[in-house]
Amino acid sequence: MDFTLDEKTNAHILKLRHFIKKELQPLEEEVEAKGILDSSLAAEILEKSRALGFYGMNIPVEHGGGGFNSVQMVYLEQEMGQTTDPLVRRAFGNVYEVLLACNEAQRQQWLIPCVRGERTCSIAMTEPEAGSDSAGITATAKPDGHGWVLNAHKCPVGDGMFSDFYVVSARSENVEGSRGISLFLVDRSMTGVEIVRNMPMMGLRGSTHVEIKFDNVKLGPENLLGERGKGLSLLLSTIGRIRLFHIGARAVGMGRKVLQLMTERANQRQQFGKPIGEFQMIQQMLADSLIELNCAHLLVLDAASEIDRGLDPREKVSMVKINSAETLGKIADRAVQVFGAMGYCKDLPFERIYRDCRVLRIYDGTSEIHRMVVSRGLMKKGVENIIGNYLAN
Numbered sequence: 001m002d003f004t005l006d007e008k009t010n011a012h013i014l015k016l017r018h019f020i021k022k023e024l025q026p027l028e029e030e031v032e033a034k035g036i037l038d039s040s041l042a043a044e045i046l047e048k049s050r051a052l053g054f055y056g057m058n059i060p061v062e063h064g065g066g067g068f069n070s071v072q073m074v075y076l077e078q079e080m081g082q083t084t085d086p087l088v089r090r091a092f093g094n095v096y097e098v099l100l101a102c103n104e105a106q107r108q109q110w111l112i113p114c115v116r117g118e119r120t121c122s123i124a125m126t127e128p129e130a131g132s133d134s135a136g137i138t139a140t141a142k143p144d145g146h147g148w149v150l151n152a153h154k155c156p157v158g159d160g161m162f163s164d165f166y167v168v169s170a171r172s173e174n175v176e177g178s179r180g181i182s183l184f185l186v187d188r189s190m191t192g193v194e195i196v197r198n199m200p201m202m203g204l205r206g207s208t209h210v211e212i213k214f215d216n217v218k219l220g221p222e223n224l225l226g227e228r229g230k231g232l233s234l235l236l237s238t239i240g241r242i243r244l245f246h247i248g249a250r251a252v253g254m255g256r257k258v259l260q261l262m263t264e265r266a267n268q269r270q271q272f273g274k275p276i277g278e279f280q281m282i283q284q285m286l287a288d289s290l291i292e293l294n295c296a297h298l299l300v301l302d303a304a305s306e307i308d309r310g311l312d313p314r315e316k317v318s319m320v321k322i323n324s325a326e327t328l329g330k331i332a333d334r335a336v337q338v339f340g341a342m343g344y345c346k347d348l349p350f351e352r353i354y355r356d357c358r359v360l361r362i363y364d365g366t367s368e369i370h371r372m373v374v375s376r377g378l379m380k381k382g383v384e385n386i387i388g389n390y391l392a393n
């Protein structure tokens with residue numbers, strides 16, 4: 001496989017790298033210390049990002065997006081991974097691909113403003129009693145003759161405080177399991193939508209994760225996204241690319257940054273009269289990190305190229321989700337070790353990265369759930385049909 005990029009994409013990646021270094025990375029420590037990104041700064045970085053063409057890069061050109069394919073997006077997202085989640089969200093938004101299921105009227109109201117960076121949205125699936133079991137929700141959308149009446153309790157909803165609207169899953173049909181669930185576009189300003197609280201997390205300071213109640217929210221037929229009763233499969237069919245980009249590629253990007261800093265430290269830090277990089281146990285940490293990171297890098301590109309070739313690499317997407325999350329976790333842990341006391345100290349970013357990356361094994365499907373997907377796929381399809389897709393027929 002050839003993952004070489006064309007000149008135009010290459011130039012865009014370098015421009016993005018420069019933007020992140022110049023505009024976002026200098027804000028990281030301030031956001032961490034304050035727990036919030038100043039709203040005027042947020043507006044400023046959004047404006048600059050839009051002007052440079054960094055908004056909605058994953059969305060097809062006909063909807064006003066960048067139109068980058070999956071392999072190109074992986075490289076772009078690896079750059080985004082080199083800064084923090086709250087800054088990525090403010091600069092590049094949450095343009096979820098499930099919004100591509102909008103019909104023409106919905107496109108103007110919900111999708112296009114999102115692609116333009118004028119509005120932003122969150123996905124509200126998880127409930128206090130339904131996390132991994134996303135079909136086990138108790139949220140209901142009852143037909144009322146005209147549209148629907150939504151009752152739901154969702155948490156945590158990532159970026160929920162900042163979002164203008166939510167894509168909410170609710171049971172609309174009298175059928176058990178995933179087939180009775182639909183998705184609804186719900187504006188935050190609608191009567192009955194209440195953000196109950198922000199839920200403080202271990203890391204990701206500067207992002208919000210909220211608990212939201214939807215109490216008898218009256219929705220019209222125009223609020224239904226996609227087909228009735230097919231919401232969960234719609235969401236799951238679009239979430240693969242998002243998992244590859246937001247978790248797979250970003251984790252590799254952050255891993256690259258951390259490993260580079262570890263390597264510089266191993267060269268510079270002297271103990272017992274020599275650089276610590278000359279000690280074999282430090283060398284092992286560096287070597288293992290590079291091996292695992294390169295494997296993670298290739299795995300995410302491999303899955304992305306299958307998507308671009310029109311295949312459905314769901315096991316590979318799950319493998320990426322598990323592997324990138326766990327690889328970054330191991331590298332962040334080794335970075336703390338290589339930096340010693342300074343690795344544990346808040347003067348340097350490693351303790352923050354160590355906390356921030358822990359969530360990658362939990363959200364967007366836990367590592368356990370993704371291992372289930374991988375092993376079920378393996379037992380059903382066999383090894384060759386998952387990793388042997390390269391032979392010409």
Ligand SMILES: Cc1cc2nc3c(=O)[nH]c(=O)nc-3n(C[C@H](O)[C@H](O)[C@H](O)COP(=O)(O)OP(=O)(O)OC[C@H]3O[C@@H](n4cnc5c(N)ncnc54)[C@H](O)[C@@H]3O)c2cc1C
Binds near residue numbers: 123131132157365369
């Ligand atoms: C920071 C953050 C942001 C989030 N943002 C959003 C968001 O924007 N929108 C949204 O809808 N949700 C969001 N979530 C929720 C997230 O998707 C869920 O946390 C995740 O799906 C796991 O659900 P749970 O936390 O309820 O864990 P549970 O499902 O209760 O699982 C608990 C443990 O049991 C294990 N487990 C469960 N079932 C099985 C099984 N069948 N086999 C083996 N092990 C199993 C899990 O792997 C886990 O280790 C967010 C969570 C966090 C932490």
